[in-house]
Amino acid sequence: MVSRIFIRTSAILLSVLVGFTVLISSLIFIPNTPLPDAWNPRKPLTPLTAPNFLTPYKMRFAINDFGACQRALTQLGANFIVLPDKVVSDQCHIRDQVQIKNLSHARVSALKTTCGMALRLTMWEYHHVQPTAKATIGKLVNKIDQIGSYNCREIRSANGPTDRMSEHATANAVDISGFQLSTGERISVLKNWNGTADERQFMRRVRDGGCGLFRITLSPEYNDLHADHFHFDQGRWSSCN
Numbered sequence: 001m002v003s004r005i006f007i008r009t010s011a012i013l014l015s016v017l018v019g020f021t022v023l024i025s026s027l028i029f030i031p032n033t034p035l036p037d038a039w040n041p042r043k044p045l046t047p048l049t050a051p052n053f054l055t056p057y058k059m060r061f062a063i064n065d066f067g068a069c070q071r072a073l074t075q076l077g078a079n080f081i082v083l084p085d086k087v088v089s090d091q092c093h094i095r096d097q098v099q100i101k102n103l104s105h106a107r108v109s110a111l112k113t114t115c116g117m118a119l120r121l122t123m124w125e126y127h128h129v130q131p132t133a134k135a136t137i138g139k140l141v142n143k144i145d146q147i148g149s150y151n152c153r154e155i156r157s158a159n160g161p162t163d164r165m166s167e168h169a170t171a172n173a174v175d176i177s178g179f180q181l182s183t184g185e186r187i188s189v190l191k192n193w194n195g196t197a198d199e200r201q202f203m204r205r206v207r208d209g210g211c212g213l214f215r216i217t218l219s220p221e222y223n224d225l226h227a228d229h230f231h232f233d234q235g236r237w238s239s240c241n
């Protein structure tokens with residue numbers, strides 16, 4: 001009796017699963033599908049729509065196609081110029097290089113980096129920094145302070161230097177030290193990570209937003225080496241601290 005109920009339940013669940021799979025597949029593959037582009041894995045990244053579970057997958061294609069990356073940056077309203085590749089050695093280079101001065105709204109101190117990092121940074125500013133600043137501190141952010149992307153060096157750890165190259169060696173990383181608000185005041189990771197309740201909330205929420213858009217996000221919670229900045233990168237590993 002019990003096994004008959006089990007078989008019947010399994011058959012129902014299997015039918016529901018097959019039906020759901022058929023429905024999703026047809027929505028993805030039929031022409032003029034009503035599925036929004038942001039939820040369709042066959043469509044390119046839609047940088048202005050809120051990130052979802054498909055964003056990391058679509059981001060990979062956008063950052064591996066220089067033209068697609070530039071188009072996404074333009075859609076976000078970024079002000080950037082394309083620079084030639086900088087190749088110092090096999091380990092140290094900036095490929096698909098751009099210089100970006102304006103993200104979607106906020107300025108950034110002139111940043112030379114890979115197009116992929118510029119795209120992730122601009123999406124972070126658009127989807128997380130500005131809405132979170134408005135919701136927590138009640139102001140917009142006019143400028144984001146960065147303290148470097150390209151740096152031909154090895155990884156520094158809390159235990160000293162390592163023999164592995166940093167993602168900074170290929171400009172696949174950027175360090176953010178603070179934010180200038182629309183009122184002119186400046187809040188920094190160093191001073192305001194443990195600042196007022198609003199500042200603390202802002203800092204933690206933009207850090208968490210970074211975790212959804214970058215491969216690695218490190219904040220003061222990671223170690224003392226990151227007490228004064230957020231480290232974001234698009235390397236092979238994934239981590240959120």
Ligand SMILES: [Zn+2]
Binds near residue numbers: 168174175230232
């Ligand atoms: Zn860094």
